[in-house]
Amino acid sequence: MDACCNPNRSLNAKAVVGRPAPKLTLDAVLGNGEFTKVTVGEDQGKWTVLFFYPLDFTFICPTEIKGFSSRYSEFEALNSVVYGCSTDSIHSHKAWLKDLGELKTPLLSDMKRELSRAYGVLIEEEGIALRGTFIIDPDGILKYASINDNSVGRSIDETLRVLKALQTGELCTVEWEEGGETLGKA
Structure with a gap:
């Protein structure tokens, strides 16, 4: 049984919804192939959407990364930045961009596995991340956390819906959609 399906795998999380999000500075590759550094959670008055994926050059991951990138303007309109993150190197990310094409979403390199471990998505035995989505x-402050098995891609529509709901600052009921009624402040 591989680690992604092994109930005995070890995941150690430091990220807790409602508390300050773990902050780490990582090497990153911008969508145009340039190298930079990014400190997660220090985006000067913006919301941060951080999504983890297992590996470059795989099957589901490019659909998610291209999906987030193609809808980047929607996230930007919501005063947010979006980062993809895996345990691959920046050089692997840059090489993969040749297949993916130019992206609007920077790809972070968590080679030391510190960020993946802090957010509780690292499969220690394999050195890769589960599919986790976090909103800061x-x-x-970490406001949202969702972690999937690696066999299932995430919904960008749902990520946008949750981001909009969080930005209301109010209580939002099941299936709440933008413009819908809320229950007011908590």
């Missing part, structure tokens, strides 16, 4: 508010 402009004050650096």
Whole structure:
């Protein structure tokens, strides 16, 4: 049984919804292939959407990365930045961009596995991340966490819906959609 399906795998999380999000500075590749550094959660008054994926050059991952990139303007309109992250190197990310094409979403390199471990998505035995999606508010507080098995891609529509709901600052009921009624402040 591989580690992604092994109930005995070890995951150690430091990220807790409602508390300050773990902050680490990582090497990254911008969508145009340039190298830079990014400190997750320090985006100067913006919301941060951080999504982890297992590996470059795989099957589901490019559909998610291209999906987030193609809808980047929607995230940008919501005063947010989006980062993809895996345990691959920046050189692997850059090589993969040749297949993916130019992206609007920077790809972070978590070679030391510190960020993946801090967010509780690292499969220690394999050295790769589960598919995790996290939303951090402009004050650096983790507001949302969702972790999937690696066999299932995530919904960008749902990520946008949750981001919009969080930005209301109000209680949002099941299936809440933008413009829908809320239950007011908590």
